[in-house]
Amino acid sequence: MTQIKTLAEFIVERQHEFTYATGELTQLLTSFRLAAKIVNREVTKAGLAEDILGAQGTENVQGEAQQKLDVYANNVFIRMLRSQGEVCAVASEENDDIVHFDNGGKYVITMDPLDGSSNIDVNVSIGTIFSIYRRISTGPKATKEDFMQPGTAQVAAGYIVYGSSTMLVYTTGHGVNGFTLDPGIGTFCLSHPDMKTPAEGKIYSINEGNWLEFSDGVRKYVDDCKSKKLSARYIGSLVADFHRNLIKGGIYLYPGTQKAPKGKLRLLYEANPLAFIVEQAGGKATDGAQRILEIKPTELHQRTPLYIGSSAMVDKAMAG
Numbered sequence: 115m116t117q118i119k120t121l122a123e124f125i126v127e128r129q130h131e132f133t134y135a136t137g138e139l140t141q142l143l144t145s146f147r148l149a150a151k152i153v154n155r156e157v158t159k160a161g162l163a164e165d166i167l168g169a170q171g172t173e174n175v176q177g178e179a180q181q182k183l184d185v186y187a188n189n190v191f192i193r194m195l196r197s198q199g200e201v202c203a204v205a206s207e208e209n210d211d212i213v214h215f216d217n218g219g220k221y222v223i224t225m226d227p228l229d230g231s232s233n234i235d236v237n238v239s240i241g242t243i244f245s246i247y248r249r250i251s252t253g254p255k256a257t258k259e260d261f262m263q264p265g266t267a268q269v270a271a272g273y274i275v276y277g278s279s280t281m282l283v284y285t286t287g288h289g290v291n292g293f294t295l296d297p298g299i300g301t302f303c304l305s306h307p308d309m310k311t312p313a314e315g316k317i318y319s320i321n322e323g324n325w326l327e328f329s330d331g332v333r334k335y336v337d338d339c340k341s342k343k344l345s346a347r348y349i350g351s352l353v354a355d356f357h358r359n360l361i362k363g364g365i366y367l368y369p370g371t372q373k374a375p376k377g378k379l380r381l382l383y384e385a386n387p388l389a390f391i392v393e394q395a396g397g398k399a400t401d402g403a404q405r406i407l408e409i410k411p412t413e414l415h416q417r418t419p420l421y422i423g424s425s426a427m428v429d430k431a432m433a434g
């Protein structure tokens with residue numbers, strides 16, 4: 115029988131790679147590991163559980179309708195992070211402002227607790243995305259400055275995809291590893307060690323419904339994908355599209371459009387964590403002009419165009 119390695123064992127085994135106190139990383143990742151299982155339980159019974167599907171009747175800061183599961187997942191991740199004590203503040207897609215824990219923790223988190231909300235009620239893959247930063251301010255409370263660090267300052271990042279199986283994928287800057295949840299024993303087990311993305315792929319992912327709004331360069335690139343008979347695959351959940359392309363090779367594009375020059379996606383809790391992961395897997399992430407990880411954020415909910423995936427494809431897309 116092949117030996118099974120659990121996420122908990124793996125974190126402990128690899129914690130020496132972490133620059134700061136090793137136990138801190140274990141605590142941080144434990145929060146995500148546990149919260150992911152709880153959210154997974156609710157996501158997988160969404161059609162059965164009463165009062166968990168549908169709209170919450172509120173909007174987030176982007177003016178998007180919040181789903182009940184969005185709010186539920188946000189509460190679970192925040193509760194877990196608060197209880198571990200390493201994190202002093204969180205910036206979440208679902209909260210207008212920074213959520214403070216007032217506990218002197220040395221880390222701040224950015225997260226999209228449930229990405230792809232429009233897919234929740236229709237049984238299509240959704241995900242959680244997170245980044246971990248070391249706090250840089252020294253006062254009693256974390257400040258906006260702690261969250262305005264470029265993506266290069268991330269100490270860890272990861273995502274959870276709730277799909278045909280549930281996976282947690284993370285990096286601390288020493289490669290990317292993926293863990294699949296065994297629902298029978300309720301444990302994440304190492305299933306995708308040292309993930310690498312192919313330099314070239316056969317998949318392009320973009321919402322072509324926005325065609326009329328695209329720049330000439332983006333249209334030219336999409337036409338080029340078609341002329342090479344690449345496959346178009348677009349789920350509408352960034353995590354799921356990203357995860358598939360990471361494994362198979364491909365590119366995901368959410369460019370700026372005439373109406374929204376900065377696109378739709380958020381820098382702090384969508385683009386940056388996935389950019390860190392894709393680079394660690396040998397791929398690339400840009401906003402069409404510059405490396406995502408080098409953008410200096412100015413706003414918590416800042417948007418950015420995103421070109422992410424196999425390196426040769428991202429280079430070609432940027433060349434227009």
Ligand code: AFP
Nearest residue numbers: 229230231232233321350351352353
């Ligand atoms: P929702 O969480 O509002 O469904 O948005 C999901 C998302 O941020 C990302 O996960 C998708 O890839 C992208 O938006 C889809 O956007 P379009 O519907 O405009 O293609």
